[in-house]
Amino acid sequence: MAADADVIIVGAGLAGLVAAAELAETGRRILILDQEPEQSLGGQAFWSLGGLFLIDSPEQRRLRIHDSCELALSDWMGTAAFDRDEDHWPKAWARAYVEFAAGEKRAWLTARGIRFFPVVGWAERGGQNASGHGNSVPRFHIAWGTGPGVLDPFVARVRQAAQRGLVGLRFRHRVDELISSGGAVIGVRGSVLEPSAVERGRASSRIVVGDFELIAQAVVVASGGIGASRELVRQNWPTRLGKPPDSMICGVPDHVDGRMLAITESAGGSLINRDRMWHYVEGVRNWNPIWSNHAIRLIPGPSSMWLDARGHRLPAPLYPGFDTLSTLAHLRQTGFDHSWFILNQRIIAKEFSLSGSEQNPDITSRSWRQVIRRATAGVPGPVKAFLEHGEDFIVERELPALVARMNALVAGAPLLDPSSVEREIRARDLQLDNPFCKDQQIAAIRNARAYLGDRLTRSVPLHKMLDPSAGPLIAVRLHILTRKTLGGLQTDLDGRVLAGVSVSGRPVPGLYAAGEAAGFGGGGMHGYRALEGTFLGGCIFSGRAAGRAAAKAVG
Numbered sequence: 001m002a003a004d005a006d007v008i009i010v011g012a013g014l015a016g017l018v019a020a021a022e023l024a025e026t027g028r029r030i031l032i033l034d035q036e037p038e039q040s041l042g043g044q045a046f047w048s049l050g051g052l053f054l055i056d057s058p059e060q061r062r063l064r065i066h067d068s069c070e071l072a073l074s075d076w077m078g079t080a081a082f083d084r085d086e087d088h089w090p091k092a093w094a095r096a097y098v099e100f101a102a103g104e105k106r107a108w109l110t111a112r113g114i115r116f117f118p119v120v121g122w123a124e125r126g127g128q129n130a131s132g133h134g135n136s137v138p139r140f141h142i143a144w145g146t147g148p149g150v151l152d153p154f155v156a157r158v159r160q161a162a163q164r165g166l167v168g169l170r171f172r173h174r175v176d177e178l179i180s181s182g183g184a185v186i187g188v189r190g191s192v193l194e195p196s197a198v199e200r201g202r203a204s205s206r207i208v209v210g211d212f213e214l215i216a217q218a219v220v221v222a223s224g225g226i227g228a229s230r231e232l233v234r235q236n237w238p239t240r241l242g243k244p245p246d247s248m249i250c251g252v253p254d255h256v257d258g259r260m261l262a263i264t265e266s267a268g269g270s271l272i273n274r275d276r277m278w279h280y281v282e283g284v285r286n287w288n289p290i291w292s293n294h295a296i297r298l299i300p301g302p303s304s305m306w307l308d309a310r311g312h313r314l315p316a317p318l319y320p321g322f323d324t325l326s327t328l329a330h331l332r333q334t335g336f337d338h339s340w341f342i343l344n345q346r347i348i349a350k351e352f353s354l355s356g357s358e359q360n361p362d363i364t365s366r367s368w369r370q371v372i373r374r375a376t377a378g379v380p381g382p383v384k385a386f387l388e389h390g391e392d393f394i395v396e397r398e399l400p401a402l403v404a405r406m407n408a409l410v411a412g413a414p415l416l417d418p419s420s421v422e423r424e425i426r427a428r429d430l431q432l433d434n435p436f437c438k439d440q441q442i443a444a445i446r447n448a449r450a451y452l453g454d455r456l457t458r459s460v461p462l463h464k465m466l467d468p469s470a471g472p473l474i475a476v477r478l479h480i481l482t483r484k485t486l487g488g489l490q491t492d493l494d495g496r497v498l499a500g501v502s503v504s505g506r507p508v509p510g511l512y513a514a515g516e517a518a519g520f521g522g523g524g525m526h527g528y529r530a531l532e533g534t535f536l537g538g539c540i541f542s543g544r545a546a547g548r549a550a551a552k553a554v555g
């Protein structure tokens with residue numbers, strides 16, 4: 001059978017593009033297939049905030065952060081909590097990835113033109129003991145240009161390779177089957193979807209107008225996770241996180257449908273850790289949606305008070321930005337799908353940011369002028385737009401009026417007792433009369449302000465929530481939003497997909513996987529939880545490994 005290419009890549013997201021760029025550098029002929037139209041090239045990474053996990057970077061050192069590979073590895077392992085036989089390859093990937101992030105990663109990315117915003121964010125702080133979940137130090141480096149700033153260099157390389165005749169890009173080509181022969185994967189079969197002129201990120205039609213069959217020496221599956229499939233998320237929802245929510249909003253575009261995972265399983269690939277997922281608990285409905293059920297994740301600083309649907313304050317250490325999945329597990333025990341932030345104008349102006357490239361136009365457009373405006377001009381424009389138009393935001397001068405509107409926003413009988421909400425807030429405010437206290441969130445705010453980056457850009461000085469000069473008061477209803485798939489196709493360190501769940505499973509000849517489809521490496525290099533900023537980097541690292549290994553294998 002005549003081959004149509006040396007290698008076929010399924011998925012033109014970040015992982016697929018990195019694999020293609022690596023393959024093209026070695027002169028291999030590549031076909032990249034994607035079900036979406038050309039305008040959505042780049043997949044989720046385009047929409048991302050561009051946060052990248054780096055260890056002991058110049059940005060960290062400038063902010064007096066002492067980091068090391070040893071500390072990061074200890075944080076990673078405490079967070080991942082690997083405990084299964086099939087964690088062999090995920091764990092090997094985790095080690096390799098932490099070493100990459102402490103070593104070659106920054107230089108490799110800057111050689112490709114990626115630059116970093118100078119303030120390093122402190123995501124997932126954990127709040128338990130030193131050996132538990134979370135980042136001991138800030139490591140979240142936002143790429144200058146956010147997601148597009150990470151993506152552009154790889155898009156440019158692939159486009160240049162296309163001009164040289166090495167890469168063929170076939171959009172609206174949806175793969176429905178992997179073709180096998182003699183136990184090896186030798187190609188793909190699928191449907192040609194009707195042309196689509198929808199804007200980037202919007203749901204495109206699934207009307208089939210033809211079919212295709214393409215043959216190659218190897219196939220790389222880089223098709224992303226399951227975050228937009230409510231059915232797959234519910235089906236794989238782990239009991240340790242409680243009952244799946246009835247109501248979830250969606251943090252990823254519709255194309256993150258997870259179909260390709262089952263298709264790859266049918267060709268003999270093993271899918272592991274499918275119950276490991278990363279969903280956020282600080283979701284708000286986008287007032288200006290692009291994809292279906294579009295959720296935006298709030299990335300709050302440390303000061304907002306977090307109340308459950310009945311107005312009880314969440315226990316330590318479930319504070320904003322501390323421990324995503326423990327907060328999710330706790331909230332699933334409350335019997336409700338929503339929770340609340342209570343804050344005030346002073347806090348929102350400095351502490352709220354929104355995830356996503358389109359919600360951060362200053363960094364996305366690489367405009368220092370706009371960045372300085374954001375830091376000095378009160379509530380940032382995108383946050384102000386949510387305050388004005390977002391259905392989950394309530395602003396009131398007085399607490400009783402705020403609670404009355406919170407009750408009115410949720411259908412059914414009122415869930416919040418105004419006097420117990422007031423008691424929670426007043427009890428918190430009373431803790432501020434001394435420079436020491438028993439409230440762990442206040443201690444955490446003091447800790448945050450000991451970090452220069454937080455003091456400058458992400459945390460306001462401690463003050464009473466009910467101080468009228470810091471008002472008006474604000475309540476934000478928070479939804480659970482689906483985002484990342486932590487499990488995936490089991491791969492060895494070359495990105496070869498293994499057959500069978502066992503550690504000694506042999507690679508399926510001709511079959512590779514990268515990015516979210518491969519659990520960002522190995523079938524789940526994050527284990528149960530993530531340190532953040534590790535997904536784009538995981539796509540780059542696993543895309544590079546799969547591309548390099550496939551280039552070697554196809555000779």
Ligand SMILES: Cc1cc2nc3c(=O)[nH]c(=O)nc-3n(C[C@H](O)[C@H](O)[C@H](O)COP(=O)(O)OP(=O)(O)OC[C@H]3O[C@@H](n4cnc5c(N)ncnc54)[C@H](O)[C@@H]3O)c2cc1C
Binds near residue numbers: 224484
């Ligand atoms: C709003 C947002 C913010 C984020 N912020 C960050 C961040 O700051 N830091 C971080 O590390 N991560 C972040 N992420 C996560 C990160 O962007 C994704 O995990 C990553 O981009 C996934 O890349 P991928 O190439 O594996 O998959 P995708 O980007 O999902 O690309 C997969 C591609 O495969 C195609 N495809 C799927 N199935 C088929 C099929 N059967 N046939 C043909 N084509 C198919 C899809 O159409 C898609 O184009 C964010 C994500 C979002 C949505």
